[in-house]
Amino acid sequence: MAVNAEVIRDGVLGMGLRGNPETGLLRGFGVILAINTVDYLIEREIAFLKAFPTAEPMAEKALVDAAQWCANATFGGMMKSAEWAGLIAPMVKTKVDSLEALHAVQNVLGWGKIVGYEIDEAAKTYTLRVKHSYYSKNYIDNHGISTKPRCYMWQGVAAGNMDLVFGSKVNDFEAVETQCEAKGDDICEFRVRQKRALFDLL
Ligand SMILES: [Zn+2]
Numbered sequence: 001m002a003v004n005a006e007v008i009r010d011g012v013l014g015m016g017l018r019g020n021p022e023t024g025l026l027r028g029f030g031v032i033l034a035i036n037t038v039d040y041l042i043e044r045e046i047a048f049l050k051a052f053p054t055a056e057p058m059a060e061k062a063l064v065d066a067a068q069w070c071a072n073a074t075f076g077g078m079m080k081s082a083e084w085a086g087l088i089a090p091m092v093k094t095k096v097d098s099l100e101a102l103h104a105v106q107n108v109l110g111w112g113k114i115v116g117y118e119i120d121e122a123a124k125t126y127t128l129r130v131k132h133s134y135y136s137k138n139y140i141d142n143h144g145i146s147t148k149p150r151c152y153m154w155q156g157v158a159a160g161n162m163d164l165v166f167g168s169k170v171n172d173f174e175a176v177e178t179q180c181e182a183k184g185d186d187i188c189e190f191r192v193r194q195k196r197a198l199f200d201l202l
Pocket residue numbers: 133135136149150151177179180181182187188189
C-alpha cells in the first residue's frame with residue numbers, strides 16, 4: 001500500500017492541533033478549525049430538525065449538504081496545504097491513494113473510525129464503513145435508539161470525499177446512510193454514487 005496511514009496519523013497528531021496562544025485560533029491544513037463537544041455538535045442538529053417538524057427530510061438534506069460543502073472546503077483546503085504537500089503528497093500516486101489519505105486524516109479527528117471501504121472507479125461508486133461514529137452513542141444516550149440513520153456529517157463527508165477525488169465540483173456525488181449504529185446496527189455504512197444530471201433520461 002502506497003499510503004501509510006500510521007505515518008499520516010502520527011504527522012497529523014504531531015501538528016499539535018490546539019489554539020494558538022497569541023490569536024486563540026487553531027489553524028491547520030490551510031483552514032481554521034475549532035474543537036467542540038459532541039453534545040453541542042449533535043444537539044444543535046437535532047434542535048434544527050425539531051424546528052421543521054413537518055419538513056424533516058428536507059431539513060436532514062440541508063444538514064448533509066452543509067457537511068458536504070464543509071468537507072469540500074476543509075479537506076479541499078487540506079489537500080492544497082503545505083502540510084499535505086510535505087507529509088502526504090509523496091505517498092499519493094493514484095486517486096485511490098488520495099481517498100486512503102483522506103481516510104487516514106479523518107480517522108484522527110475524533111469522529112469515529114473508518115474501518116473499510118469499497119471503490120469502483122469505473123462506476124464511480126463508493127461504500128464507506130465507520131465504527132464508533134460520534135453520533136451513535138450520544139444519540140442513543142439522549143434520545144434512545146433511533147428509527148433511522150443519524151450520521152448526517154459522515155454522510156456529507158462520504159460524498160465529499162468522492163467530490164474531491166473523483167468529481168469536479170461540490171455535489172457531484174450524493175450519499176445515503178444504509179446502516180447506522182444509532183439505530184442499532186453494528187456499523188454505519190454510507191453508499192455514494194455520482195448524481196445524475198438534472199433531466200438526465202438515461
Ligand atoms: Zn450512523
